[in-house]
Amino acid sequence: MDAIALAAGLVFRVDVLVTLLLASAFGLFVGAIPGLTATMAMALLVPLTFFMDPIPAVGAMVTASAMAIFAGDIPSTLLRIPGTPASAAYTEEAYRMTLKGEAETAMAANLLFSAFGGLVGTAVLILTAPYLAEIALKFSAPEYFWMATLGLTCAAFIGSGRPVKGILSLLIGLLVATVGLDNPAAVPRFTFGSTELLGGVDFIAAMIGLFAISEVLRNATQGMASQTLPQVRLGNPLRGWGPMFRKYWPQQVQGNVVGVAVGALPGAGADLAAWIAYAVSRRLSKHPEKYGTGNLEGIVAAGSANNSALGSAWVPALVFGIPGDTITAIVIGVLFLHGLNPGPTLFIFQPENIYAVFIIFILANILMVPLGYAAIMMSRPILKMPRRVLMPLILAFCVVGAFASNNAVFNVGVMLAFGVLGFFMEENGIPLAPCILGIVLGGMVEDNFITTMIRNDGNLLAFFERPIAAGLGVATLLIWSSPLILGLLRRRRAAA
Amino acid sequence: MRLNDALLGCILLLVAAVVAAIAWGFPAVPGQDYGASTFPLLIATGLAGCGAVLIGSGLRERAPIVEWQAWLGEPRRVIDFLSVITAIIVWILAWRPLGFILTTAGVLFALLRRFGVSWKTSLAIAIATPLIMNYIFGRLLLVPLPAGLLAPIRWW
Structure with a gap:
């Protein structure tokens, strides 16, 4: 109990609270700009944390990342341009709600379930840190392979269209991921002599291209007609939250469970959690046909998942010093810098610091409600702005975003190429989302596949020999074969 | 510009062939059966499979080979x-x-x-x-x- 009192004393100080507020504003801003990710917000904070005490330093990172993940939903909902990759899973869904005039409802739901998901993730972090980390440590190459494949599978089958086009999009993404030197044999692949491509295709630039540039191009073909989308004014979003909770609690629980589980796995993180949660909620929904038409169910599930993953990603980071995602990877660096070496000893010798981090997590998710609400209100005029003014401005932000992701003009070219590709794909009914996930997870799938194959002399059964791997593998194979099984069942029923 | 599925399928077969041809040329890791070319070859197989499915559905569909959208006019x-x-x-x-x-x-x-x-x-x-x-x-x-x-x- 003393430790908790000590921790509260560490957190509830004016300088710490002001730092948290500033970090929140920073996180909201960075997350809302397409191309600037939550990870980038973390990276930009690192030099500032050198000058801070350990608790405000870690607190700033916790709050900024939570805000950035939520803020990514704002441009995603209003403009169909995901602010961070974690929002990409339900961008289409949220934008459709805007088209129906329900942008405020969508954003209010995002805010509510992001904050609540964050609190659930925090609760899990507090209660189960040691146990979850133990399971996560059992993961080896085959488990990672199946985990990533399961994520990809979900993405390919998410689209409401035909599975073959989803798979095609996924394969395009996987192919793009093979470009460069970063492969098991370290051989330059598909670089065509370009030095820039040796490092692979930057996926931030690719994402901006696929989603944002293709959207600007589509607007150009429609003559920048100012589609005035009449929006239902929500007024006070807090009022709608009661009914929303009652109606969507199953999706919220699904999202939280998936988010917490996926987030705790090293290397998976919030992006993957959102995709899997969206697919799971669609599979379990009573109205799967409504997905892709502007349905809150999917948004609730995925929005809950990405924020709860954020909390649980700290489990392996704090307990074993293994990052759950890129954000915690940066955080671990900062922890070391401040002498808070992650590991079991942190819990034994400096428990007040751990409790302080927990308190900051809770504070950050509560702060998210008023600050996020303000951000939603400030972003509303975007919809009223004429498209012919808005689109060139978006283009300028995209160019800077693509450039900023690793300070190379080459990336702007990558963005353009993917913009044209994305435009063409959409014209032909090929969904964009699986392609992005393919690019993100391609390396992980390949590495773990090749590692397992080499380790077991090409014995495919090795993928099923360990219990967790077998479970994940069977689940993945079931999803892949479901169209076939359903088709056979239908045929048999028709024959009977 | 909306391509007929059959045409899209043919393009995919072509892309798959090119990817496979390039991947075949990647040097092998000495003493290993699996290396840089394994995964691209799997992807090429997948692309070819998608191409075949699309050719099948495209031929049944009887849509025009290329559908030009109104804005192109x-x-x-x-x-x-x-x-x-x-x-x-x-x-x-x-x-x-x-x-x-x-x-x-x-x-x-x-x-x-x-x-x-x-x-x-x-x-x-x-x-x-x-x-x-x-x-x-x-x-x-x-x-x-x-x-x-x-x-x-x-x-x-």
Whole structure:
């Protein structure tokens, strides 16, 4: 109990609270700009944390990342341009709600379930840190392979269209991921002599291209007609939250469970959690046909998942010093810098610091409600702005975003190429989302596949020999074969 | 431009063949059966499979080989479309020599005028936007935006 009192004393100080507020504003801003990710917000904070005490330093990172993940939903909902990759899973869904005039409802739901998901993730972090980390440590190459494949599978089958086009999009993404030197044999692949491509295709630039540039191009073909989308004014979003909770609690629980589980796995993180949660909620929904038409169910599930993953990603980071995602990877660096070496000893010798981090997590998710609400209100005029003014401005932000992701003009070219590709794909009914996930997870799938194959002399059964791997593998194979099984069942029923 | 599934399928078969041909040439890891070419070959197989399925469905569908959307018949829309692409290319080419502020101002002004925004508004937006962005990204977020021609009088 003393430790908790000590921790509260560490957190509830004016300088710490002001730092948290500033970090929140920073996180909201960075997350809302397409191309600037939550990870980038973390990276930009690192030099500032050198000058801070350990608790405000870690607190700033916790709050900024939570805000950035939520803020990514704002441009995603209003403009169909995901602010961070974690929002990409339900961008289409949220934008459709805007088209129906329900942008405020969508954003209010995002805010509510992001904050609540964050609190659930925090609760899990507090209660189960040691146990979850133990399971996560059992993961080896085959488990990672199946985990990533399961994520990809979900993405390919998410689209409401035909599975073959989803798979095609996924394969395009996987192919793009093979470009460069970063492969098991370290051989330059598909670089065509370009030095820039040796490092692979930057996926931030690719994402901006696929989603944002293709959207600007589509607007150009429609003559920048100012589609005035009449929006239902929500007024006070807090009022709608009661009914929303009652109606969507199953999706919220699904999202939280998936988010917490996926987030705790090293290397998976919030992006993957959102995709899997969206697919799971669609599979379990009573109205799967409504997905892709502007349905809150999917948004609730995925929005809950990405924020709860954020909390649980700290489990392996704090307990074993293994990052759950890129954000915690940066955080671990900062922890070391401040002498808070992650590991079991942190819990034994400096428990007040751990409790302080927990308190900051809770504070950050509560702060998210008023600050996020303000951000939603400030972003509303975007919809009223004429498209012919808005689109060139978006283009300028995209160019800077693509450039900023690793300070190379080459990336702007990558963005353009993917913009044209994305435009063409959409014209032909090929969904964009699986392609992005393919690019993100391609390396992980390949590495773990090749590692397992080499380790077991090409014995495919090795993928099923360990219990967790077998479970994940069977689940993945079931999803892949479901169209076939359903088709056979239908045929048999028709024959009977 | 909407391609018939059969045509799309044929393109995929071709892409799959090219990917496979290139992947075949990757050097093997000595003493290992699996290496740099394994995964690309699997992807090529998948692409070919998708291609085959699409050819099958395309032939049954009997849609036109290429469906041209209405906007392709309107010169204004086509120019709008191409001007977005040209704008990005100009950004890429002028990024270093002219610098971020001048390039962005020029491209924004041209685009805004092209889309029918008034002279005054276009000019105001084209001047204000790059300055604000330069401050936010260049100063606050430490993105190394090039100064270009403005380097001698760099004030930020």
